[in-house]
Amino acid sequence: MTDSQPSDDRVDKRDRAQQYPVADTRIRSSHSSQAPPSTARRRQFLALGASAVAGSLAGCLSLRGPAADPATDPVCRWNEQFIEEIQHFRGGNFAPTRRGALLNVAMFDAVNGVVAAADEDHFEPYFADPTDAPADAPPLAALAGAADEVMTTLYGSEFDETLEATLVAADGGDAGAGEAWGRRVATDLLAHRDDEYTTGIYVPCEEATQAGCFRRDWNPVYATVRPWTLESHEQFRPDGPPALESEAYAADWHEVYEQGRAGGDRPQEHVDIAAFWRGAPGSPRPPNMWNVITQTLMLEDPLPVLEEVRLFALLSLALADAGIAGSDGKAEYGFWRPRTAIHHADRDGNSDTHADQSWEPRATGGSPEYPSTLAAYGGAGCAVLEGVLGRGDYAFEFGGDIRTGTTGEDEGITRSFDSLEDALEESLDSRIYVGNHFRFTMDDSCEMGEQIGEWVLENYLRPV
Incomplete structure (x- = not known):
């Protein structure tokens, strides 16, 4: 197992501090006046039970292009x-x-x-x-x-062609017993995770005019779902947004104010990046981009089936x-989106922001x-x-037929990257x-995700 050294690349490359020095003031919730010290960003990646992949991986996956061959790569x-x-x-x-x-998990x-x-x-x-x-x-x-049992249960569709092709590739041994075992594994897992959903509307602030408050009703259905690996929902919960009156908040307020406005003169590269990762209907959605x-x-470079x-x-x-x-974090902090923060900046107590009712984002959550969650x-x-x-x-590229769901951009976008970190x-x-x-939200959320990824690697599906 190897750890990389801590890195502050995301913060350093923006060089925001020249205009707005980053303050240490942070809050536990968007409505608290107490502020614990901020912590340094950590970027640690663990190499557990595997060697590095050599060479350059260059390939493009078009989501509606040629399918992977189930005989040679059934997992894909x-x-x-x-x-x-x-x-x-x-x-x-x-x-x-x-x-x-x-x-x-069922296939594994x-x-x-x-x-x-x-x-x-x-x-x-796992189970x-x-x-x-x-x-x-x-x-x-x-x-x-296992795959067919899960997919037919979830979607009610028929996947006979892929099922048969995978079974044909299953040379030697008792294929019937193997298929039956896989279906049993899937059925047991589906039953184990059958208590997923809760209902209810969460209103995070008592007064709609409260500064820093998300002002719409929201159903936090996944805030109380039983985690798959975590010991608690708040195990890696980040510390919360910076205080509204802080220089750190003003710095990031101005960044999104200047770069996130709909319309106007913006680099085409920014337009493409925003559309590509947006997760509009017809796309794989943000988590499944990964x-x-x-x-x-x-x-491009497959591993053995089990690996x-x-x-x-x-x-x-x-x-x-x-x-x-x-x-869980969204339900805890109930923090306002940039659109509300910019429209009502006269309420944030920060002399370095200003209200602009004409400002509109390209999209708001x-x-x-x-x-x-994207971060x-x-x-x-x-x-x-x-x-x-x-x-x-x-290096790799992907996208092809990823749809943006916005007028004039439905031809799809492909993006190229030099590394996973680049993506x-x-x-x-x-x-x-x-x-x-x-x-600040993207940085803190990415760090939370990294901690979750590291936790999974350290504690689950380990070599015996």
């Missing part, structure tokens, strides 16, 4: 099927993380179980007891059974808990601003991928360019 093919379903999903970002975890436990039963090198299971697995079953048959990135890397399905399972667990932790997903996804694959500078940084910038998050 089933994840492609999942992404295709998500592109038709009309809900928010949280449900797709749950569904991705159900799919990939099914494959890992038959490998363990055959007394070969394997990993700790399924491998002592019950058939020792003479081909792993791909178990994978096929699933698509993983598919891109695996299609690859473990990677997707680790990723999915981290993304699911990043969404849960992010929702329907949930409290702090933390950002949490990015931190978690990048931590897992770099922890398993290493921190090599491998992460761009995703953080995107929420500034779209005008619906502050930089």
Whole structure:
């Protein structure tokens, strides 16, 4: 296991302090006058049980392009099927993380179980007891059974073509027993996670005119969902936004004010980045951008089946808990979005901000601003991928048919990156360019996601 050195790259490269020196004043909630000291940013990535991937990975995954061959990469093919379903999903970002975890954890436990039963090198299971697995079953048959059971249960669709192709590739052993085992694993996991949803409307402030307050009703359905790996919802909860009267708040207020306004003269690069990561209907949604990135890397340089399905399972667990932790933080802090903060800056007590009722963002969210789940997903996804694959500078591109859902941009966008860190940084910038998050939120949320990713790597699906 190796740790990288702490880094403050995201803060340093902006050089904001020249105009607004960063203050140490922070608040536990958006309505508290007490402020604990801020902590230094940490960027730690863990290499657990794997060697770095050598060379440059260059490939483009078009979401509606040629499918992965289930005979050679069934893990990617089933994840492609999942992404295709998500592109038709009309809900928010949280449900797709749950569904991705159900799919990939079931596939992992099914494959890992038959490998363990055959007394070969394997990993700790997430939920399924491998002592019950058939020792003479081909792993791909178990994978096929688990994947098909989850997908048909979640979507009510038929996936017979992918199922049959995966089973055909499952050479040797008792394929029927393997498929049955996979379906049992999936059924047990679905039952284990069947208590997911709560209901209710959360109103975070008593007075609609209160400064710093998110002013709309919001249903925090995932704020109380049982985490997949975390010991508590608040385990990695960030400290909260800076005090409204602080220089740090003013610095980031001005950044989004200047770069997040809809219309006007903006670099086309900023427009493309904002649209690409926005997560509009028809896209994979923000958390599953990291699933698509993983598919891109695996299609170019695949891992053995058990290692690859473990990677997707680790990723999915981290993304699911990043969404849960992010929702918990939103319910805790109830912080206002930039649109409200700019329209009502005359209430924030900060002499370096000013109210502008004409300012409009490119988009604004329907949930409290702090933390950002997109940034949490990015931190978690990048931590897992770099922890398993290493921190090599491998180039990749992805997107192709990712739709932005906005007029004039429906032709889709492809983005190119020199590294996973490059993609992460761009995703953080995107929420500034779209005008619906502050930089302090993106930084804190990314750090929370990284901590979740590291937690998953350290404590789950470890080599036996």
